[in-house]
Amino acid sequence: MREIHRRAPRRAGEAADSEAGRYKTLYSMLLDASPSSVLLIDSQMRVVSANRNFVEKALRSEANTVGQRIDAVFPPAIVQQMDLVSRVRAAFEHNRPTRGERMTYRSPGLATRTYYYSLIPFSWKGAIEHVMLLLEDVTEQVRLGEEARRAERHLASVVESASDIVLSTMVDGTILTWNAAAERISGLTLGEVETRTFFDLCAEPHRADARRGFETAKRGKGFGVAEWDLVTKSGALVPVSWVGSTMKDDRARVVAIVAVGRDLTERRKFEAHLLQSQKLAALGVLAGGVAHEIRNPLSIASSAAQFLSEEPEDPEFRRECRAKILTGIERASRIIENLLHFARPGEQPNMVQVDLVRVVRDAAALAAAQAGTQQVEMNIELPGNPVLVSGVPGLLQQVFINLFLNALGAMPGGGLLRTALDRAGAEVRVQISDTGDGIRASEIERIFDPFYTTRPVGQGTGLGLSICHSIVRQHFGAIDVESVEGQGSTFTVRLPLLKNGIRQ
């Protein structure tokens, strides 16, 4: 400290002076090395000493600092803002310190700077001799702090503004964070879910699977992609596609699991519409055959009624006519029932136990009407006993109707349509073969692509096989095709068998 240097210059040979001087030198060195400004002020509001940092930062000289009144040393704006004079006075009169106050100051032509300051009374033998003013420039720290907060706010608002669910859980699945989309989609606030686990919020049939997903995630690789329904506050189910990843600390330990979920409601609606329109397109193809099939029994019933209206005398003939009317009507209504069953919009896509033999038989019955109009012989080999799979009956029927119609479409000039269903290990295999044109090797890769069709515009949507593919995959099965150009194609659908109600 310059003032100390000046008032107590070192004198060689004086032991006491030498000892005191040593400390003074040490302290002045420490003070001068400090990046903070340190000033001593006396009761007359005069600066007694000032360290190097202050002198340099204030762009003053030592001479015009030491001995000056503080209101001459500091710019008036600072004196006023700090209320410097009365604070120094309070320190002297009441031994009251001022600690950690914040002040901003902008010197003309320079950027605003932020300071922390403290005023600490220095007592010696009961009397307050000086007040120490500590002034620290924290502009940089404040700026960094604000930047960090801004980045944090930005990230938070990215998560909050996301239209997808973004949530994090502890490794045991307990919810930690829950964004606005999660609240909007589920109707549940963070407060309502934070003590619950993620699996708790999943629909019952998906809970075990979700739990397994989190167990896998815990081991470090996330749980990949999964579709688990979320139960909303009102108890409704929302289909959600989840992607799970892990959050690790510096030591690569999994500390949290992050799940991002996309609401599939709209997509499911779209898919349902797509399925329905494809179904209607298939119905259009079926309609001709069905009309033919229905008009035959109707015509028989009508003829029998026309005979009866002439009141024939032969009682045996009258009996025959009545029987034919009833049989005809029953046959026609059975065909219509089968058609309506297929035409009606898909039920909730809930998997139930389904007899695949019956599904294939019903589909074949509808296709048979069409086959009859184009000289296609249908040879269907189905086992006598039910073959159970887990599935959505309406969707599975759509698969086989599409495959039958596809086969019929390949045989416009007649042919043979063979269907066989057999068990192979843990799966059931349905093969549908035609003796049609076959598929060119260059096209076989693309036949399951949506909108891919070799038929003229208006004669095929190009959706039939692609829908078969997606339905079969949804049933954990597979579909493939073998074809020889000019000889025909064989489509094979494989589905996992149900044994004791459990998918194999």
Add this chain to the structure above:
Amino acid sequence: MIRNGAPVRVLIVDDEPDICWALTHILKSTGIVPVTTTSGREALRLAKSQRFHLAFIDAKLPDLDGLDLARRIREGDAAARIVLVSGYFYCDDAEVRQAMVAGLIADFVGKPILHQQVEAIAREVLSQVVSTSRVIAPVP
């Protein structure tokens, strides 16, 4: 086949036996006893072995297309009068109209069948055959 001196030979082809039953009973009032079959190929065989004045042919037979069968019958006997019977086509379908314009088929009977229409056709053929049979010797 020949009854009450009316030498009119009629063939009915429909894969549905009860349609054959109905047509047979409708023709009964005209005194005609037809030959019936549910198979297109059998019909072709029958048409080769004997000539028919009138044939009711279902448009959609499982083994043969009805119009194709009509064409082949007329190849062997250009005078045969063919009636296309169908629950598949409408009378104004392009295929039906073309076949009529080409003279391949003389009439179209839609299902459900109206008995009056069939009876009228049968009586018309009957009167033609009876009037011509006085001049020309019956076909052996």
